[in-house]
Amino acid sequence: MTQKLNLPPRVAEKDLADLYKQMWQIRFFEEKVDEFFAKGMIHGTTHLAVGQEASAVGSIAVLEDRDKITSTHRGHGHCIAKGAEVNGMMAELFGRTTGYCKGKGGSMHIADVEKGNLGANGIVGGGFAIATGAALTSQMKKEGFVVLCFFGDGASNEGSFHEAINLASIWKLPVVFICENNQYGMSGPAKEMMNVGNVAQRAESYGIPGKVVDGNDIFDVMNGVGEAVDRARNGEGPSIVEAKTYRWKGHSKSDAKKYRTREEEKEWRLKDPIERMRLILVVEGLLTEEEAEKIKADAKEEVEGSVDFAANSPHPTLDDLMEDIYA
């Protein structure tokens, strides 16, 4: 059977249904979290990636299991795409001992080091150097893994962006810096906060490739990132891939979104990455309407199940307060 779609070598057509399901898992997970925050069932704060599912799923789809990622404060999607269980994630947001961080990290710090998720990060730009360091490990120990470093348009204005990418480029480290450009750093429009149109243009000053992809088109993301990952794995050093996308929700739970128009939001909703993937899969005959519906329903059920799991999980005891601290 000839391939109907242009896919990177790591991704086969048979994998696409799974990726489609991951997108829905992310969508449902985020919407559930949004609902619980609104109801006051989850405390603290959270940053939702609704609308950005394709850049997370598409980027990670091209990785091998041994590869690693560093994530951001808007990291639930990366987690799910890197294979995290929604149960453990939801439990973490509920602050329970069954959460990925035993209830001590919360939304911004979900990590699964064993599975190669080196952690979300509450510090904007905090992941650049950590990803670079992980890539250094890969290079020094000749482990062959590649590190994906997710960051936003806002983080590209941090000093750590420059220092880390410069370092990764001179040492030719196997790391790919993925900019999920969702147009706003909190309330700051990217076009007002930097003097170049694309973050990817900045790659030139480090002597590395920089490529812009349609962040709402999972296929474009997979091809762009796939190329960069192959390059990194081949020892040719880092790249920047910039996925243009949009977050449907506000920056965090308390955001009146005064800095953008409802019309603009509506325009981007029409570019819904999940719907676009579904259309292509159905049109290309890789998925029937019924199968697509079933996948969606399954994803929803799994997320619903995670709520039960979280709600029925034990709270940490006060004895746990001083666990895992050594100094």
Next chain:
Amino acid sequence: MRELTYLEAVREAMSQEMRQNEDVFILGEDIGVYGGAFGVTRGMIEEFGPERIRNTPISEAAISGTAVGAALTGMRPILELQFSDFITIAMDNMVNQAAKIRYMYGGKGKVPMVLRTPAGSGTGAAAQHSQSLEAWMTHIPGLKVVQPSTAYDAKGLLKAAIDDDNPVIFYEHKLCYKTKSDVPEESYSIPLGKADVKREGKDATIVATAIMVHRSLEAAAELEKEGISVEVIDPRTLVPLDTETIIESVKKTSRLVVVHEAVKRGGFGGEIASVIAESEAFDYLDAPIKRLGGKAVPIPYNPELEKAAIPGVDDIINAVKETVNRL
């Protein structure tokens, strides 16, 4: 036994570890053929090569974060910061990343790294290259803080720091680099959190760190001539702190003088004084606790002023006499 300088002892500890453990490597500015700003790594690149004696760009934010990322993925990096003043630039990675990761990830992740850095005044390097900022680091749960004063201690404590699975800030005092003591050739470890009684006495206890240990010993020798017997304790590690040894000594002598070079205001001396005030040693105190520390002023360039900004031997002698009512 042969004598080594403090600087040679630090180098020997690193070299011995690197011969044994492939995961240990050093990164830092000008540590390659230059041998480091103070010559600590001189000759090491010849033995271990540029892969493991990793010369970095002037990017403290990136190299500190890279050390965190490498440590998190299986390496045991030693980061040399050229001057401890530059920790300001590496602060985010030490405070928000390295110190937090193990706890924030629910114990599922570790950061075994050592940040070595020369501290202190006395070299005419003025305000931005002469500070003693260790108290900052002791305030952060998740960072161990080591401050050796002798060559013997430096070697043993550095081995313990490298072996530790958690981030350790290792302060080397510039004026100690040239001091000598007997150092065994074989590798040995001094446990973190064990103070050393550098001199026994019965009339007063001095707790001193780094270069002040030497000044206190000089003061103690002078005081001996006047019939005042002084016990000098070097905590060696501030976090964890060996409170027991200090408390027992104060119970014995009933008098405490704390001496450090760091600015007295907010300095670690306040912590030691508080430990005593809160402990059972309180009822044995026969004089107010005396703290000696640097004056609240940036370290000046003029040599006389520079000297006057921090405690000297005479200051220590006077402080002890005051506490024993012999002034």
Next chain:
Amino acid sequence: MAKEIFMPKLSSTMQVGTLLQWFKDEGDSVEVGDPLFEIMTDKINIEVEAYEEGILLKKYYEEDDEVPINHVVGYIGKADEKVPDSPPGEAGGKEIPTETESDSETEVEDEDKEDVFDTTPAERSLESSQASADPAAKTEKPRATPAARRVAKEEAVSLAEIQGSGPNGRIHQGDVMAFAESHAAPKATPLAAKVAEAEGVDLKGIEGSGSQGKIYRSDVEGAKKPVTQSSPPAAASGKRVKMEGIRKVVAERMLKSKTSAPHVTLTSEIDMTEVVSMRKQLLGSIEKQTGLRLSYTEILVKAVAQSLKRHKNINVSLEGNEIVYQDSVNIGLAVAVENGLLVPVVKNADQKGLAAITEECKALGKAARESKLKPDAMSGGTFTISNLGMYAIDAFTPVINQPESAILGVGRINEKPVGVNGAIVLRPMMVLSLSFDHRVIDGAPAAAFLTELKNILEQPYELLT
């Protein structure tokens, strides 16, 4: 914020007050001026009134508890306010004049006149008298190191007795050890030591019943008996009453007066015929005016006041090395009360008529007997009258009520045969006994005063002018 209720300082000598009874319970609402509790001081019993309105939130002391002055006794506030569970000690809201303030008083007056004018002279004199007459308030807490305190506790020595060798007299461990060794005093509780001192008993001869031979008060008392009493302990039965409150103060003041002032007593017999007849004539009109019966005491007050006005060298007090000639004539009246003696004062008696004096004397006497005298009513006397005329007493030697310098003892009026114009007739006679402080007053001026008084009483109608 909840307001503190504190033990008021009602006299210059008052250190503690004994709580006699509460008039309110916790949770009761309180109006300003409501009596909250009754206390007994060294001088009087008095009701303490509320300065604040609200709910009585807390009572820290029970009846019969002794509370140091200015210590918080309770709180008034809103129903839901939180107050400490245990007595917080000294009240914060009320400032006591500190040593520094009183020491530098003159300086303050020079530098800061405005402030001085803000306080009334009475307030100022109260403050200064409190500060100067209160040696205990001046005593600083001893400065001592923790180690010194620990050893002092172990050795049962009082830091107050130790001279510190450190800066500002700070006591060090070595000072305590040296003191303990040199005194090698038997370990005794502070109370036992005090009792032993008062009784003149040497602690060294006493075997303590406490741990490590620590001596308690009972040990001291036990040791004292064989020495002071020849009869066996069985004879020592009988009710024992602790000297306290008014009794204790009377005892102290009498002793002090008798030991510090060389007393001389002059007596003179007065023919009271004219006073008796004048009283009879005035009884009706004064009763009409005041509803009260004029008594001899009031006539004596008026006569003494008149006499004092003319003999200013009797209306004096001794303060330090200075004789103070008092401007006003304030006559104290010794009133016997249940457990001692009180001396309310008729102020400016020389300027008051007999009716006014009658009213005042009656009110003061009643208040004294009912323990309701205000401290103010007992202060400022310049001369005291002690009347035992209601008993079968002719003459006696009264003890001066310091800081006054003289006191008049009044005997009964008794018909006696006396010679008048060569004939023996019965006349109502009364002996007056004047005790005076010979440090301040000599015999002649005292005699002149008493003679003047005799003349006034024998020709009393001038009292009506």
